[in-house]
Amino acid sequence: MSAPEHAPGGAPWATAALALGDDALILSHRLAEWAGNAPVLEEEVALANLALDLLGQARALLSLVGDEDALAFTRGPEAFTHVRLVELPRGDFAHTVVRQLCVATWQELLYERLATGASPLAPIAAAALPETAYHRDHAVTWTLRLGDGTAESHARTRAAAEALWPYTGELFDPVEGLDEVDLGALERRWRARVSDVLTRATVPVPGGARLPGSGRAGEHTPHLAALLDEMQSLHRAHPAASW
Amino acid sequence: MSEVSGVGGVSGVGGVSGVDGASRAPSLDELTAVAGAVPDPELPVVTLADLGVLRAVRRGAEGRVEVELTPTYVGCPAVEVMREDIRAALAGRGVADAVVTTVLSPPWSTDDISADGRRKLADAGIAPPRAGARGPVFVELGRAAPAPESRPVPCPRCGADETTLLSRFAGAACMALRRCEACREPFHHVKER
Known part of the structure; x- marks a missing residue:
């Protein structure tokens, strides 16, 4: 990679690269869990592709901060700064689809903004942007199909939206290095897009307050420790292993 | 200053024989053609030049050959294979220590496919x-x-x-x-x- 080995000490964009890299890494891991478990083969391939795209983004972003493997495999839960939304268990397929809708819509809007900036995140955001558009397209299609589908798929999609909604506020928490982004405007555009899709899917847009705390501050659910336990186990067993 | 060979205009260079002199160092155009002729690991019917992922081939410090490659998708797992295949192809032309780096900017587009x-x-x-x-x-x-x-x-x-x-x-x-x-x-x- 053309990225530096280590970010200049305390550069603000390094905090942002770590946060967005962690978002991509942890969500990638959750999506990869569908391999062998997806409802149909095409969907298994699709989810694995989404996971692969996100892993690529994570690698590029974390490499801006330091050694990607050390960052992914040697940190404890409190050192991760992703939003809690991405660490929640994958749940049923509706949960995965609604989470993808929330995250992909947010990533596309955020990357669009970052791509025009001057920080070292800009080239990564610009290269990842077309991918996030396909991720959103995938999530929108499934949200409409499930929400406006059978009574069962509708109930599950609605339950997923209600369960995940309190976690979405963290997507708009201030992050050092994202000062160039108007997070209030981003949230309004995100809310409009996601609400439009849910409404067309006949799923009521959930209300209610966000949960206290934030993954951006290293506050996480117990699900993260379990996820890391699995994700980091190979590295712990064989610290210097390579392919 | 380093000599740079753009990769846009060389896709037609197919017949790189390089046998006209036993010890002649291959030119940058020849090396660009060699690197560009490497097949894509996932779609071997097209070459890296066809795909438009080869960004530059140049001589850097101490005459070392440097190759810039851009991934199609940021997480494309084929990039590491491409890197090794390019190094192997160049090694076959006597360039043993080529450095292949990945660049993201400007992002690859499907319009880069020839x-x-x-x-x-x-x-x-x-x-x-x-x-x-x-x-x-x-x-x-x-x-x-x-x-x-x-x-x-x-x-x-x-x-x-x-x-x-x-x-x-x-x-x-x-x-x-x-x-x-x-x-x-x-x-x-x-x-x-």
Whole structure:
């Protein structure tokens, strides 16, 4: 990679690269869990592709901060700064689809903004942007199909939206290095897009307050420790292993 | 200052024999052709030059050959294979220590695939990306009628325009899966970006 080995000490964009890299890494891991478990083969391939795209983004972003493997495999839960939304268990397929809708819509809007900036995140955001558009397209299609589908798929999609909604506020928490982004405007555009899709899917847009705390501050659910336990186990067993 | 060979104009350089002098160092144009002729690991019917992922070949410090490669998708797992294949191909021309770096800017677009590359994809039964198209066509489901795609993706086998999207994601990150409604054959389509 053309990225530096280590970010200049305390550069603000390094905090942002770590946060967005962690978002991509942890969500990638959750999506990869569908391999062998997806409802149909095409969907298994699709989810694995989404996971692969996100892993690529994570690698590029974390490499801006330091050694990607050390960052992914040697940190404890409190050192991760992703939003809690991405660490929640994958749940049923509706949960995965609604989470993808929330995250992909947010990533596309955020990357669009970052791509025009001057920080070292800009080239990564610009290269990842077309991918996030396909991720959103995938999530929108499934949200409409499930929400406006059978009574069962509708109930599950609605339950997923209600369960995940309190976690979405963290997507708009201030992050050092994202000062160039108007997070209030981003949230309004995100809310409009996601609400439009849910409404067309006949799923009521959930209300209610966000949960206290934030993954951006290293506050996480117990699900993260379990996820890391699995994700980091190979590295712990064989610290210097390579392919 | 380093001598740089742009990769845009050399895709036609096919006959690099390099046997006209036993010890002559290969020129940058020759090395560019050698690197560009490496087949894509996932779509071996096209070369890296066809795909438009080879950005530059130059001599850097101490005459070391440096190659710039851009990934199609940020997480494309083929990049590491491409890097090794390029190094091996250059080593075959006596360049033992080429450095292959990955660059993200400007981002790769399917418009970077050459006309030759599009033809080779189609010949292999893979629908090439539509020139100038960008991103997904958002499909409306639910109660609304499906929106027709603005431009057809013709079947690479029979040429019919009536084809249906089966899955946005297929065997590689850059592909979608479609089916021809005329000949009923499924086929891959390189997604525009």
